[in-house]
Amino acid sequence: MKLHRIAALLSRHLYLYKRSFPRVLEIVYWPFVDLLIWGFITLYLAQFKAALPNFVLFFLGALILWDVLFRAQQGITISFLEEIWSRNLMNLFASPLTTGEFLAATMILSVSKVLAVSCVTVLAALAFYSFNIFVLGVSLIPFILNLVIAGWCIGVLTTGLIMRYGQEVEVLAWGMVFLFQPISCVFYPLSVLPDWLQAIARLNPATHVFEGMRAVITAGAFPAHELAWAIGLNALYLTVLVAWFHMMFAACKDKGLLVRVGE
């Protein structure tokens, strides 16, 4: 065993960390996110243990809905990555295809993925835990639709970043959505967060969806104001992000990055 060869391999990887933000993020941010998520869950359980509503509904329901957001985002981002990996982007964008049509196709694909994955999770929850998410009622449907749109927003953002910064940030396709998890209040209510973080979380449409879900479970009432917030924020973010994506696309064509993305 030669130390210089081991050192060569180590330096090969350490060189990457010198100028790779996503790799540094991997070291710093993910443990931090884990700590936040589990910390807030623990806090929630400790504070409200006497008054906690149906555990299964809360956590399995939250998990299934979180997966809706995750898959909606992935439906967009992974579709774009597939084109990069197969070196097919030039074929697409040298055709009459417009960026709007490209985004529309990926959004439809993302809905298909959400439906397919939801069937699996819903049936698995039913088979293994006798949990039927439909007991929550049809009032959940508009919230689920908003989760899909929130997923699209994150998907468009991630795709734009990958298009602009290339292979270096591909990891965001799987990680970006988790940047938003601590402020989405998936497994704990908004009230568990410190005041300053609550203010930030309220700007996240997913927070209003999960708050709405909890209101449906605990009070059986339809929280129209949470739905209104989710719709308003989603409409704003989707409009801004689609416009931003078009600008990013134009910038990539100007810098010659579109033909080099993935290299």
Place this chain on the structure above:
Amino acid sequence: MADPIVQVRNLTKRFGDFTAVDGVSFDIRQGEILGLLGPNGAGKTTTIQMLLGLITPTAGEIRMFGLPFERHREEILGRVNFSSTYVSMPQALTVEENLRVVAKLYGMDRITSRIDDIVKRLEMEEFRTKITRKLSSGQMTRLSLAKAFLTAPKVLFLDEPTASLDPDIADKTRALIKEIRRSTGLTVLYTSHNMREMEEMSDRIIFLQRGRIVAEGTSEAIKAVYGEVDLEDVFLKLARTAPRA
């Protein structure tokens, strides 16, 4: 003489301080095959990518079919296609599935009969149902050509189209291009590092070096100007000298 179907005026592309294409102007007439020649980094691929709308020019104008590219992108690209050795297609799809996707992208009708025809012409029957990832490089090149011909383009950009083909298929491919040109009036911009192929295929040749046109004309005329009997010697002479002001 036919009207130019492609008109390029003072086309320039700068990436920061680097000028990849520097004030290039040329026309391609309908039914003409124009060869774009030059050493690596001369600006050939950047020029083609600007003509396909994949890179935005810093300055200059591109018109195709008499229309300015910037304002008529969709209309123009619907009548244009390209094939490049450096571009692939979705690897997990079969050859036929890939061709179907392309035909739909361009809004083609009679998709199956069009695919049947192009598969037969490019002798692709044996790998028509094969997964693209399992194709040899020669088969991949033929798929790329099939994709380009499938949409019945009026203008075709071919970037080293025969680079990985064996001499037999390469010869058949050249014959096919010439036959389609004869029967449909196809206009072609052609790049290759094979000088014999360039001479055989091109009605006219443009020689690019460091982003500028340094020679232009028929291969015979260019050889006469530079006092060489072989286009390859002209290439070496031009590639090893600085561009003229």
